[in-house]
Structures are given as structure tokens and as C-alpha cells.
Amino acid sequence: MRLSNKRKAPLYNFINTALIMFLVMGILAFFAEEMRFQLLGMEAYLFIAVPAMLIIIFYLNGRQIFEYDSDGEALHFRNRNIVPFMSTPLSDEFPKYKFVKFETFTFLFFKRLYITINSKSGNTILKYEISYLTWKELNDLKFSLNKVIKNNKEKVNDE
Incomplete structure (x- = not known):
């Protein structure tokens, strides 16, 4: 499954420009x-x-921009700002079998996604900012991640 709010980048650029003009x-x-x-x-x-x-x-x-891709054998997460120099973009790719669990944290209008993966040094937690996703996109993301977890548990039980 692919999920992206990249199409909304012009809207976020407009809001950014309008806020700066409002300040000036x-x-x-x-x-x-x-x-x-x-x-x-x-x-x-x-x-x-x-x-x-x-x-x-x-x-x-x-x-503002969050992209997720679960097609194939790997999970891809990308998170970037519309203003390139404001923060470094995040881009993570790892095999599906390393994915352990996820949590979403919501407080007022702040939303965060915490991904736990197995690594050589133990469990690693990756953090993504998903505040600009709609509720439908967020539910689709949760559904897809739950499906990956379910498939991982079935593979472990089969072995």
C-alpha cells in the first residue's frame, strides 16, 4: 500500500507564504x-x-509531507518539510520482518507515529510526524501496519 500527502505540498506552501506575509x-x-x-x-x-x-x-x-510504501519486501517511510532548510528529511527503509509494533500519539493537533523495529543492538524506535495526515489517511496507515504485524506473527507461528 502506498500513502502520500505530497499532493498537498502546494497548499502547505501557500499557507507558509500567507503566514509570512501576515507577519510582515x-x-x-x-x-x-x-x-x-x-x-x-x-x-x-x-x-x-x-x-x-x-x-x-x-x-x-x-x-508536512509524509510518504509510506509497503509494497514489496520492505517498508519505506519518508517525512520531510516543505521548506528544505527548516529540518532534515527523514527516510527509512527496512525489511518487513524487522517491524515489531507501532504506536500513534495524538495531543490536540499534534500527531506522531512511533515505529519499533528489531535491530542488531535491540529494538530501535523511529519517530515520524504525521500531523498533516487526514483521519482517513491515518486509518489506512494503521490498517496497513496492523496487516504487516499480523503477517509477521503468522510467519513466526508457521516456523
């Missing part, structure tokens, strides 16, 4: 208020604070 306009409005009008007082700082908070929330939400 807020800074200009703040300086215009402070230098010329002087009507608002301390409330003028909201011109900068509100856009800054929105940008912080957008970036704290994690990497």
Missing part, C-alpha cells in the same frame, strides 16, 4: 501604529504576536 504586514502595522497613529497602546504588540504564534504552531506541528 503585522510588523509594518506595528511600526505605523507606534510611529504615526499611537491609538492602541500595548495592544499594538498583537500585530506581531498573533502572526508569530501562528507561524510557530505551523512549524511545531512537524514535517
Whole structure:
């Protein structure tokens, strides 16, 4: 199964650009208020604070693009940001038989996927940011991962 929200990259780029423009306009409005009008007082700082908070929330939400591929004998996970210099992209590929379990963590609008795999040094936990997946995409991902776990357990029981 393949899952990707790469088609939404233009939307995320638009939101990013709009938030940056909102911040720039807020800074200009703040300086215009402070230098010329002087009507608002301390409330003028909201011109900068509100856009800054929105940008912080957008970036704290994690990497926007998530790709998953379970076709073949390996699992592929890719997670990247739309702004290349903001964070390093994650790309992991490992055989299906090494996949042990997964957990999803959801808090407000933050979603994370924790994958546990067998490695030479014990179990390794890989973390992916899936905040920008829809509920349907998230359910499809969980279904596919559960299917891989089930197949792994059947292979162990057959041996």
C-alpha cells in the first residue's frame, strides 16, 4: 500500500507564504501604529504576536509531507518539510520482518507515529510526524501496519 500527502505540498506552501506575509504586514502595522497613529497602546504588540504564534504552531506541528510504501519486501517511510532548510528529511527503509509494533500519539493537533523495529543492538524506535495526515489517511496507515504485524506473527507461528 502506498500513502502520500505530497499532493498537498502546494497548499502547505501557500499557507507558509500567507503566514509570512501576515507577519510582515503585522510588523509594518506595528511600526505605523507606534510611529504615526499611537491609538492602541500595548495592544499594538498583537500585530506581531498573533502572526508569530501562528507561524510557530505551523512549524511545531512537524514535517508536512509524509510518504509510506509497503509494497514489496520492505517498508519505506519518508517525512520531510516543505521548506528544505527548516529540518532534515527523514527516510527509512527496512525489511518487513524487522517491524515489531507501532504506536500513534495524538495531543490536540499534534500527531506522531512511533515505529519499533528489531535491530542488531535491540529494538530501535523511529519517530515520524504525521500531523498533516487526514483521519482517513491515518486509518489506512494503521490498517496497513496492523496487516504487516499480523503477517509477521503468522510467519513466526508457521516456523
